[in-house]
Each structure stands twice: as structure tokens, then as C-alpha cells.
């Protein structure tokens with residue numbers, strides 16, 4: 001099984017399915033395709049029919065798209081609890097995962113992924129960190145994230161520190177925004193947080209698998 005991914009620091013889409021596969025106990029070989037430099041797109045198209053990453057190569061087929069890979073994994077490993085067991089929680093987990101997958105465009109485009117305040121972005125953009133995204137659209141995205149985190153944690157979070165208590169695919173999809181929030185030091189309290197969203201983001205970033213991804217990406 002091979003997971004074809006983008007650069008480990010910038011490819012937010014790649015981190016998600018890797019987390020899902022690892023939580024299911026799978027350990028795909030990682031094939032990293034740089035998303036920059038001369039000829040990168042041609043090289044990517046040789047591996048990926050969509051011209052995008054991530055892409056899972058398994059059982060003689062290719063599965064593109066982070067959500068499709070996650071759904072494949074949950075379908076193949078129903079015993080791993082990748083979605084919440086409670087039907088109401090599961091429905092909400094589907095909804096917020098899809099909302100994350102198809103939305104939050106302003107935050108994603110105006111605030112590129114940073115694994116850490118000490119990430120490679122420093123070396124790419126010079127001694128000063130890239131300025132935090134500050135448009136009204138980004139503020140609306142962050143407010144909506146805080147709303148989701150507060151609402152779902154209050155309704156379904158009693159059994160553990162994750163969005164629906166125990167870890168689920170929804171947490172994989174929100175991990176990259178937690179890295180952005182920390183990288184740009186976005187003040188969640190200024191966007192309606194009572195501490196719930198900040199604590200949840202800290203939980204996501206403390207996950208040993210996220211730490212392992214960072215270590216492998218060379219981020220201290």
C-alpha cells in the first residue's frame with residue numbers, strides 16, 4: 001500500500017488520510033512528490049490521474065482524494081471505530097467532515113499550512129513569519145470553526161478530548177486547521193471561543209501521530 005502525498009509541511013490534504021490510515025493500524029509507504037520546483041506538475045501527473053495529492057495505491061487500484069481514502073478505510077475497517085458509534089454523533093461527524101472538506105476556503109488559501117511556529121515557512125519567507133491572514137472572510141471561517149468545536153464538544157465530547165469524544169475521521173480533517181491556528185497564532189477567544197476550541201486544537205496537535213508527521217517532515 002502506497003500513499004502518494006505532497007510536501008509534508010504544506011500539503012494539508014495529505015496529512016488527513018495518513019492519520020486515518022495510521023489510526024486504523026495501517027502503515028502505508030509514503031511517496032512524497034514536491035509541489036513546487038520545475039516540472040513538478042508533470043511529475044505529479046505521471047503518478048496521479050487527477051494531478052493532485054493525496055492518492056492511495058491499494059489492491060491494484062488508485063484512490064484519489066483525502067475524503068475518499070478516509071471513507072475507503074472506514075469501509076474496509078469497520079471495527080476500528082473511525083466514525084462515532086452513536087448515530088446522531090456519526091451524522092454530525094459526517095456533516096462537519098464534509099463541511100471542512102468543501103469549505104473554509106478563505107482560511108486555507110490566505111493562510112497556507114504551517115506545521116509549527118518554527119516551520120520551514122520561516123526560511124521560505126525570511127526571518128519574519130508570513131503575516132497572519134486577517135480578512136473578514138478568514139475571520140468568518142475561524143468563527144465557524146469555533147462554533148463547530150464548541151457545539152460538537154458540548155453535545156458529543158463527554159467520552160474523551162476529541163470532537164466526538166473518541167478520535168474519529170472528523171479529527172483528522174480538523175488537524176490541519178489546528179496547525180494553521182497555531183502557526184499564525186490566531187486568537188480563538190476573539191472569535192467566540194470560551195477555551196473549548198483552544199483545548200481541542202491543543203489535543204489535536206499533541207497527538208503522537210501528528211508529532212511523528214512533524215518529525216518526519218523535519219519540523220522541530
Ligand SMILES: N[C@@H](CCC(=O)N[C@@H](CS)C(=O)NCC(=O)O)C(=O)O
Pocket residue numbers: 006010011012013014035041051052053054064065066067
Ligand atoms: N480534494 C482533494 C484536494 C487535493 C489538493 O488540492 N491537493 C493539493 C495539495 S495540498 C494538490 O495536489 N495541489 C496540486 C495542484 O492543484 O496542482 C483532496 O482532498 O484530496
